[in-house]
Amino acid sequence: MNTTKALVALAQKMPKTELHLHIEGTFEADQMFAIAQRNKVDLKYKTVEELKAAYQFTQLQDFLDLYYQGMSVLLHEVDFYDLTMAYLEKVHSENVVHVEIFFDPQGHLSRGVPFEIQISGIYNALQDAGKKWGMTSKLIMSFLRHLSEESAFETLEQAKPFIKWIDGIGLDSSELGHPPKKFTNVFKACRDLRLKITAHAGEEGPPEYVWQAIDIIKVDRIDHGNRALEDELLIAEIKKRDLTLTVCPLSNLKLCVVTDMKQHPIRSMLELGLNATINSDDPAYFGGYMNDNYTALIEKTGINKEELFQLAKNGISCSWMDKTAKEIHLKQLDNLFH
Ligand code: HPA
Numbered sequence: 001m002n003t004t005k006a007l008v009a010l011a012q013k014m015p016k017t018e019l020h021l022h023i024e025g026t027f028e029a030d031q032m033f034a035i036a037q038r039n040k041v042d043l044k045y046k047t048v049e050e051l052k053a054a055y056q057f058t059q060l061q062d063f064l065d066l067y068y069q070g071m072s073v074l075l076h077e078v079d080f081y082d083l084t085m086a087y088l089e090k091v092h093s094e095n096v097v098h099v100e101i102f103f104d105p106q107g108h109l110s111r112g113v114p115f116e117i118q119i120s121g122i123y124n125a126l127q128d129a130g131k132k133w134g135m136t137s138k139l140i141m142s143f144l145r146h147l148s149e150e151s152a153f154e155t156l157e158q159a160k161p162f163i164k165w166i167d168g169i170g171l172d173s174s175e176l177g178h179p180p181k182k183f184t185n186v187f188k189a190c191r192d193l194r195l196k197i198t199a200h201a202g203e204e205g206p207p208e209y210v211w212q213a214i215d216i217i218k219v220d221r222i223d224h225g226n227r228a229l230e231d232e233l234l235i236a237e238i239k240k241r242d243l244t245l246t247v248c249p250l251s252n253l254k255l256c257v258v259t260d261m262k263q264h265p266i267r268s269m270l271e272l273g274l275n276a277t278i279n280s281d282d283p284a285y286f287g288g289y290m291n292d293n294y295t296a297l298i299e300k301t302g303i304n305k306e307e308l309f310q311l312a313k314n315g316i317s318c319s320w321m322d323k324t325a326k327e328i329h330l331k332q333l334d335n336l337f338h
């Protein structure tokens, strides 16, 4: 077996975590059509092929427009359960042992779907994956940054009866023009509730947005963070604070954050000593789940065995899983590589 093939096989086999995943972004076109039919909702696209042909994006907003349309067929608790379970089954088959997933409640509340319906479907699927396979999970409620801080506060109020099911708070959607500082007060309220904090920053937005995520929002980690590489002081700060970057290679390619996978900065991130992890973001839209992301990096950037090990190790040690679980998975990983 040549080295590339051997590394791809190793990447498939190794225990993995997923730390940056929007559950609504796992909505495969065939499942979307099936649920649309079940709920008697009309989709703008008439066939799976027609819908998939629209997955051509030149920037984040192109994708978001489709993403919000897609999620509009989710109405009942069973829809959220089925969506989440389909994702969990898929990644279980790829040796993912722990997931930390986002959901976007405002994208459903605005359509009249109660918070309880959304979270119950998602949470029950996560629980069932734990019972069936021992898969562990964390749930992250994400605020839509194109909406107001007041709307985020209202969402937080709706979440309060379910707060024991929520481990962290995120910030996603259209980045440009919606800097983290717009949400200063609501994230302060979330920190007061002892919730973990993460925010998308530096995907399309400038290094200044990453600074704000760190200094104002006081994130525990950074989602994407690619553009942090433009600012040496920022790189030093991320290292000093030991923050994790949840990097999403196929997403970066599909949304033109990088022009070519060969130019993906993952190796530079590792060389700089940043805690980079590999994740799939919105796999149904971006052309691949965890193993596809690793395969693309191995084939196009030439990451070697040590780098592959480091990425998988970061995924475990930088996750929010408990210390004992981390030790078990790290040992398994070490045995596989050495
Ligand atoms: O990649 C993303 N970026 C910002 N918001 C999002 N919401 C879903 N996916 C994304």
Ligand SMILES: [Zn+2]
Residues within 6 Å of the ligand: 020, 021, 022, 172, 200, 223, 281
């Ligand atoms: Zn994302």
